[in-house]
Amino acid sequence: MNNSLIPTTWRSTVYRILNEVIPVATKLNRHGMCDNTLCSLCQSEDTILHRIRSCGLSKESWKWCKTKLIDKFGINIDNFDEHGIFQLSFETKKDGNVWQWFVCALFHFNIDSPSKTNLNQYITLLRSDRYEKCKSGALSKFSKKIFCFL
Numbered sequence: 614m615n616n617s618l619i620p621t622t623w624r625s626t627v628y629r630i631l632n633e634v635i636p637v638a639t640k641l642n643r644h645g646m647c648d649n650t651l652c653s654l655c656q657s658e659d660t661i662l663h664r665i666r667s668c669g670l671s672k673e674s675w676k677w678c679k680t681k682l683i684d685k686f687g688i689n690i691d692n693f694d695e696h697g698i699f700q701l702s703f704e705t706k707k708d709g710n711v712w713q714w715f716v717c718a719l720f721h722f723n724i725d726s727p728s729k730t731n732l733n734q735y736i737t738l739l740r741s742d743r744y745e746k747c748k749s750g751a752l753s754k755f756s757k758k759i760f761c762f763l
């Protein structure tokens with residue numbers, strides 16, 4: 614993923630996802646480390662995508678992000694699995710860097726604590742990263758695109 618706009622912490626979350634080192638119950642069960650595959654919070658099948666888009670409060674931020682990406686880019690993130698999102702879809706699409714930035718934030722934000730996060734906190738995360746980039750002069754053409762989102 615060659616996107617210098619993605620902060621290091623978000624990037625390392627994405628690598629954890631792609632390398633399947635997130636200890637979701639389906640994975641632990643497969644390795645004999647858990648006797649079921651259910652999410653301890655909601656009793657649904659516990660997968661990475663479950664945590665990112667349907668567990669607890671993560672639903673809100675997923676829905677918000679999805680709506681923004683459909684409106685601005687015509688991209689529906691419901692159509693991808695986590696590998697599709699990171700490996701196939703970004704580079705080939707117009708403005709890939711911009712929507713990759715949104716989705717990486719979403720993954721980073723939701724993956725470890727879907728029950729605690731809410732939409733306002735997700736938007737705050739995006740705004741503070743945008744602010745840091747403005748301050749450091751890292752935004753150029755990119756700035757125009759992300760400012761219209763937030």
Ligand SMILES: [Zn+2]
Nearest residue numbers: 652654655668
């Ligand atoms: Zn759950």
